[in-house]
Amino acid sequence: MNINLNINNKIYNLQVDVDEPLLKTLRTLGFKSVKSACETSNCGLCTVLIDDLPHLSCTILSVQCESKKIVTLEGLSEEVKIIGDFIAEEGADQCGFCSSGFIVNVISLKRLYPDIRDELFIKNYLSGNLCRCTGYEGQMRAVRKYLEV
Structure with a gap:
């Protein structure tokens, strides 16, 4: 699926699977501050801001984030x-x-x-x-x- 993501105030046009977690998309794009550790949404290492609120990027799909503002530690x-x-x-x-x-x-x-x-x-x-x-x-x-x- 083709989507546009606003990450750290830059628009990325991407091809992603419909079931791809935002965590995987961010890591693929090189945002290494977003880490995968527990794989159970319990550790907080993958936290990013989505529309100014903290979210675990392992629990939200990339396609759900289109038209939202994503901010990583970077x-x-x-x-x-x-x-x-x-x-x-x-x-x-x-x-x-x-x-x-x-x-x-x-x-x-x-x-x-x-x-x-x-x-x-x-x-x-x-x-x-x-x-x-x-x-x-x-x-x-x-x-x-x-x-x-």
Whole structure:
């Protein structure tokens, strides 16, 4: 099927299978920040913004995204630099495999809830991001700093 996708403000005219997940399409196009790990929609590593809301790209078909605005980590460079620096300062970058999906969700959190400071709300919002290295405490310190900026 022929579709047009708006990814990071660039239009891509593509031929995709009707059952192709957005994750596969993005990886094929070279967006390596969108990762595949659990293959069960439980880890959050494939998170992208679709019309400014976080979505797991493994659970949505590419054909469903035509006429929507898709943003990957590569399209969020200014905000990524800020939160990335806080993550590094707090020693929460460890292996970094989970960082891309986590960062997309943190940026989404700040955009949607700019004044949120409730710890439980923040933890619940980010609960879909699995990290096997950090123990989350350093990540939460980095998130709190980022939300203050």
